[in-house]
Amino acid sequence: MSSVEVNGGRVVYEILGTTGDLIVLTPGGRFGKDVSGLRPLAEALVAGGYRVLLWDRPNCGASDVQFFGPTESHMRAETLRELLRALAIGPCVLAGGSGGARDSMLTAMLYPELVTGLVLWNIVGGIYGTFNLGAFYVLPSLQTVRGRGIAGLPRMREWRERIAENPANEQRLLALDKDEFVKLSLRWLNAYVSKPGQTIPGVDDEMFDRIRVPSLIIRGGANDLDHPKRTSLEVHCLIEGSTLIEPPWPEDYWERAFEEYSSGKLDHFPMFDTWVRAAPAILEFLDRR
Structure with missing residues (x-):
């Protein structure tokens, strides 16, 4: 690899x-x-x-x-x-x-x-x-961080799988800033809201x-x-x-x-x-x- x-x-x-x-x-x-x-x-x-x-x-x-x-x-x-x-x-x-x-x-x-x-x-x-993508790939992590903080991310199935394939990902997730992650997640979520043009x-x-x-x-x-x-x-x-x-x-x-x-x-x-x-x-x- x-x-x-x-x-x-x-x-x-x-x-x-x-x-x-x-x-x-x-x-x-x-x-x-x-x-x-x-x-x-x-x-x-x-x-x-x-x-x-x-x-x-x-x-x-x-x-x-x-x-x-x-x-x-x-x-x-x-x-x-x-x-x-x-x-x-x-x-x-x-x-x-x-x-x-x-x-x-x-x-x-x-x-x-x-x-x-x-x-x-x-x-x-x-x-x-597009709504399905936002609900599947953005909302779960956003809701987890809002409720449990960044420490909740490594406990989620999706991110546990990434950690299993690459153990360094656990620390990379824990090093994220909560406020910045929420801001980014809202930006990514907004992209999945259907818009004219x-x-x-x-x-x-x-x-x-x-x-x-x-x-x-x-x-x-x-x-x-x-x-x-x-x-x-x-x-x-x-x-x-x-x-x-x-x-x-x-x-x-x-x-x-x-x-x-x-x-x-x-x-x-x-x-x-x-x-x-x-x-x-x-x-x-x-x-x-």
Whole structure:
């Protein structure tokens, strides 16, 4: 496991493949590079002639926890920029689903010199999708700190998992200032409040004008409340010259997977298990850029 220090925190990464253009592949949520379903897609892209960088973003996997920036995605974009600089890796393709799509889009907007192509799927949007993100990723920690202070964070399941993968994270959490953490959490939470002119959380639509690279968008499912079809269509309209394709997995995959997991039929939520099916379309798109 390799790592470098970026903005005062350790970032864990791995590069698959030895030749070809580099693809930075990013999963969603606060999941790390070893989440189920991500590596098969990475390996398929390597088999297609590319190198793939997998990384644990701040607050994911075995990397250090960090809290700064206008939104968590802004923090991740800045971290990715510094990670690529530290590795002396030139412009690359950014590919990601769900939160990884948002992180990839924002990186392309803020640091266009780093990006040669963009591949996006499972783009989060809409009232339900954005409120759900704020309720899941921001409110629990904010409420814990307000009620129990910073000392309550390491007792939470999410942060216990980060400590289990990286014991240094316990002290990093305990060293946080309560008032500053509350202020940051409110800022991050505000980004998830749906606003006119913001198709993706915390990012003004005019920022899409900065994306000038070949971009592939896999349409969202028709009834997927977390990654709406409408949001993928809007992003397609906002990224000039982008290519939109039908999903290579069942139209209702996300809903059926959620139902099966919630009913106890599955031991994990297979949210990324079908991503490998996108490999042929991604390779075809990248090969003809």
